[in-house]
Each structure stands twice: as structure tokens, then as C-alpha cells.
Amino acid sequence: MVTAGRAKRTKAVPVASMAQAVAGRGVIICCGSGGVGKTTTAAALAVAAVHRQGGRVLVLTIDPARRLATALGMESVGNAETRVMLGKGMPAGAELWVAMLDTSASWDDLVTRHAPDAATAQRILVNPLYRNITQRFVQSHDYIALERLYELERSGRYDLIIIDTPPSRHALDFLDAPARMADFFSSALLRWITLPYRVGGERAGRLGYLAAKPFYQVADRILGSQFLKDIAEFFLLFQSMYEGFVDRSNAVAALLHDERTTFAVITTTEPAPLHEAEFLLAELAKRKLRRGALVLNRVLPAEIADPAAVALARRIEAQGAPKSSGTVAQRRVIEAMARTHLRFAALAEHEATARRRLAADTEVLVAIAEQPGDITDLASLARLGDMLWPR
Ligand SMILES: Nc1ncnc2c1ncn2[C@@H]1O[C@H](COP(=O)(O)OP(=O)(O)O)[C@@H](O)[C@H]1O
Ligand SMILES: [Mg+2]
Structure with missing residues (x-):
């Protein structure tokens, strides 16, 4: 980067390239504040990666803008992985794949996988609270995205998986999702809700539960016993998946720390997202997670x-x-x-001042210029990819 003549000379910081950040990695997690361009950057990075180093590259995208989804050839929503057709001149064996996270379908898969038997799985899936709770569950999106990443990574079908992250209140939520999930399954709350059912057993359930605590008597009058029963049954059934879930959450958390996994923090140069990005970089370091690259999105064109x-x-x-x-x-x-x-x-x-400051604690710092129009086709994604990872 060319620095203005007047600027104070700071210590020269060797800034490595995106190629170095990606080398030897199998998973890149794109995170950052809402609206900074995570989804767009994840897609552009996937396009660049498949052009530069070939292999089978998958981008797991979350809630892409309609036109971006169309640009990537995703006509239908669903968990299926779709191949994106690329032009000529690609490295041998290069394949670009895209999948969109379908939260509902992913939860169903997870339940089916972890339930002790098919009948229990079915009872969970038809429980009136199941859909509601898994949709509203704080960080349900975060957890399920990581879960899906884990599944795809383990399949061994891809050389590189680039994952976009859900729009959370805090970018950090994503990193904590597996631990929270494991905590939830072993939480006092869960034990407490299911207590009367566990004490009384299925048949004696109602008696045992009325006897258990005055709270339940009141709740029964206000909410109706069917509702309480649904809640308790739901959590009770859910608890039957306890071990599978906890093991799984731990494995998912381990994937974040795997040496083949790296993080790309995306931000614009506006104060709030930038602040969050710096915080995120510090948190990644604190958790000993790999800080692959910092992407400054929507910067002014160089000619300015x-x-x-x-x-x-x-x-x-x-x-x-x-x-x-x-x-x-x-x-x-x-x-x-x-x-x-x-x-x-x-x-x-x-912007230049911010870049100098950021370069001091980021090895790979790349920028994407603000584009005049919407990003609607593979060619515009490739253009962004060229800025992220020059040829
Ligand atoms: N470099 C850029 N130039 C112009 N528009 C951009 C750029 N990056 C992203 N956008 C636009 O900003 C909006 C938000 O981007 P998106 O990738 O969906 O952000 P996020 O996933 O972080 O919420 C989209 O409309 C996208 O087209
Ligand atoms: Mg997004």
C-alpha cells in the first residue's frame, strides 16, 4: 500500500497475501457485523479460490440476497449442494459448489441422527413446540450452521469449504454456539422443566407432576395441562439425545480450532463495524483461533x-x-x-489511517472497493475475487 508522504512512518509491517492465508486450510469462516458483506465476500472468495488453486471448493451461504443466489445458480432453497458452472480456463479438476443453509431441514436431520430410535425422532418432529423452539432458540442459526459445516467437512467431498455466518447480534455468538449448546443440554433449566415427568414416569406423569411443586399447579391452571405436557415432553425427548448432542457440540467446537480452519473477518471502514472487527480479531487471538485475513469491504476506489x-x-x-x-x-x-x-x-x-492501524495487528489485510452496482453475476463476483486475491 502506498502511504501518504506526510504520514508518520510506522514500523514496516509485512503484509501477506490471501494465498498465504488460505494455503493448507480446508475451512474458512467469514465473520463480522451484519450487513458488511459477509455473504458477498464468502461467495467472491470461493470464486477466487477455485480459479487460483483449483480443487473442489464449496461455499456454504446463509440467506444470500435473491440476486446473488441467482448469480450462483441457486434457484431453489434447500440443503442440497449445487454445482456452479464455470467458464473455460479453469485449473484441472476445479469445481465450485454452493449450498444454502436451510435451518429447519438441518434441525430435522440432526434430530433424526441423534434420536435413540425412529419413533422418538418422529415424536420430536411432530411435537408442536419443536419447530417453534428450534427457530427461536437463541443462536439456533449459529449452531446449526456450524453443525452443517462439520457434516460437510467430514464428508471429505471438498478441498476447501468457505462458510458465511448468520446475521447475529454479535459476531462472537457464532464462536460460542457449540459450547452454549452443550451447556444447554446439561443445564439446570432443562432438568427442572422435565422434572415432574422424570419423577412420575409417563403413566404417573400427571399425578407426579401435580404433586411436584406448587409452580406446576399454578402453571397448569394458567397455561393448561396440554401445553405444559407438550413442553415437558419436548424437553424430555430432547434430553434423550443428550449424549449425542454434547459429543457433537464438542466435535463442532474442535473443528473451529482445527489447524485446517481459519477465519476471515469482514468489515467496512465505518466506525461501528470496524470496532466490532477489531474486537473480533482480539477475541479470536484470545481463543487461540486462527486469524486468517481481515477484509475491508466497500473501500473507496484507489483513484480518489x-x-x-x-x-x-x-x-x-x-x-x-x-x-x-x-x-x-x-x-x-x-x-x-x-x-x-x-x-x-x-x-x-x-480509510488509509484505519488501514495502517489495522495492518499492525493483522498479517493479511485485503480490501474490496465499493462497487457501483449490485453484485448479480459470476463476473462481478470474480471481479471482487480479484481484489481479494489478485492473480
Ligand atoms: N464491495 C461492495 N460494493 C457494493 N455493494 C456491496 C459490496 N459488498 C456488499 N455489497 C452489498 O451490500 C449488501 C449486504 O451485503 P451482504 O454480503 O449480504 O452482507 P452480510 O452478509 O454481511 O449481511 C448487499 O446488497 C451487497 O450486494
Ligand atoms: Mg449475510
Whole structure:
């Protein structure tokens, strides 16, 4: 990166490339605040990776904008992996695949896999609370996304999986999801809710439960016994999957720490997301998770900071547009453009300062320029990919 002449010289920081961040890795987790471009970047990175290093690359995307989904050839929602057809000139054996996370279907798969038998699985799936709870469960999306990642990684079908992360309140939620899931299954809350059923057994259930605690008597009157029974049955059945779930959550958590896994933190240069990204980088370090790359998305195009253009804009601002440059109206437009250019140049200066600061604690720092239009096809994803990972 070219730094402005006036800028104080900080210690030179060797900035490595995306190729180095990706080398030897099998999983890249794209995380960051909501709306910064995680989904877009994950897709662009997948396109770049398959072009640069070939192999079978899968991008697991979450809630992509409709047009992005179409660009990737995802016409229908669902958990199935779909192959994206690429143009000519690809490395031998290069394949790009895409899958979208379907939370409901993934939960059903998980229940079917962990239930002690088919009948129990069926009872869980038809329990009126099941869909509701798994949809609303805090971090249900986070957990299930990681769970799906784990499944895909273990299948051995892909050389590289790039995963987008769900829009959470805190990007950190994603990292904590497996531990929270394991905690939940061994929580006092779960034991407490299911207590009367466990004490009385199925047949004696209602008697045992009425006798258990005054709380249940009140709850029974207010909520109705069917509702309470549904709740208790749900959690009781869920608990039958306890061991499978806890083992699984631990395995999923271990995948985050695997040496083949790395993280890409995505951010824009706006203060709030940037702050969150710096926090996230620090948290990754604290948890001994690999900080693969920091992606600054939607930066100003490089030509804004071009010193010659800035000098010219300053001259026009000070002296007005030269008479020879056109009619009075035309000169007004030129002067307005010069002022606008200077405003953007000031923003670019802010961006450059942020970049210098970030470069000090990130090995791989790459930027994607703001695109004039929507990102709607493979060609525009490839263009973003070129910025992330130049040829
Ligand atoms: N570099 C960029 N230039 C222009 N628009 C962008 C860029 N990156 C992302 N966007 C747009 O910003 C919006 C949010 O991006 P998205 O990838 O869905 O963010 P996230 O997944 O983090 O919520 C989308 O409409 C996307 O097209
Ligand atoms: Mg997204």
C-alpha cells in the first residue's frame, strides 16, 4: 500500500497475501457485523479460490440476497449442494459448489441422527413446540450452521469449504454456539422443566407432576395441562439425545480450532463495524483461533486518493475552474465536482489511517472497493475475487 508522504512512518509491517492465508486450510469462516458483506465476500472468495488453486471448493451461504443466489445458480432453497458452472480456463479438476443453509431441514436431520430410535425422532418432529423452539432458540442459526459445516467437512467431498455466518447480534455468538449448546443440554433449566415427568414416569406423569411443586399447579391452571405436557415432553425427548448432542457440540467446537480452519473477518471502514472487527480479531487471538485475513469491504476506489487529482481539485476549489473549461454553468459543475472529490479524498485519508492501524495487528489485510452496482453475476463476483486475491 502506498502511504501518504506526510504520514508518520510506522514500523514496516509485512503484509501477506490471501494465498498465504488460505494455503493448507480446508475451512474458512467469514465473520463480522451484519450487513458488511459477509455473504458477498464468502461467495467472491470461493470464486477466487477455485480459479487460483483449483480443487473442489464449496461455499456454504446463509440467506444470500435473491440476486446473488441467482448469480450462483441457486434457484431453489434447500440443503442440497449445487454445482456452479464455470467458464473455460479453469485449473484441472476445479469445481465450485454452493449450498444454502436451510435451518429447519438441518434441525430435522440432526434430530433424526441423534434420536435413540425412529419413533422418538418422529415424536420430536411432530411435537408442536419443536419447530417453534428450534427457530427461536437463541443462536439456533449459529449452531446449526456450524453443525452443517462439520457434516460437510467430514464428508471429505471438498478441498476447501468457505462458510458465511448468520446475521447475529454479535459476531462472537457464532464462536460460542457449540459450547452454549452443550451447556444447554446439561443445564439446570432443562432438568427442572422435565422434572415432574422424570419423577412420575409417563403413566404417573400427571399425578407426579401435580404433586411436584406448587409452580406446576399454578402453571397448569394458567397455561393448561396440554401445553405444559407438550413442553415437558419436548424437553424430555430432547434430553434423550443428550449424549449425542454434547459429543457433537464438542466435535463442532474442535473443528473451529482445527489447524485446517481459519477465519476471515469482514468489515467496512465505518466506525461501528470496524470496532466490532477489531474486537473480533482480539477475541479470536484470545481463543487461540486462527486469524486468517481481515477484509475491508466497500473501500473507496484507489483513484480518489491519487495525489495529482487531489492537487487539481484543490486548485479548482481555490481559484475556480479556468475560464477556458467551458460556459459558466459547465464551470460550476466542475467546481462542485472538485469539492466533492476533496470530500471523498478526506474520507480516503481516514480509510488509509484505519488501514495502517489495522495492518499492525493483522498479517493479511485485503480490501474490496465499493462497487457501483449490485453484485448479480459470476463476473462481478470474480471481479471482487480479484481484489481479494489478485492473480
Ligand atoms: N464491495 C461492495 N460494493 C457494493 N455493494 C456491496 C459490496 N459488498 C456488499 N455489497 C452489498 O451490500 C449488501 C449486504 O451485503 P451482504 O454480503 O449480504 O452482507 P452480510 O452478509 O454481511 O449481511 C448487499 O446488497 C451487497 O450486494
Ligand atoms: Mg449475510
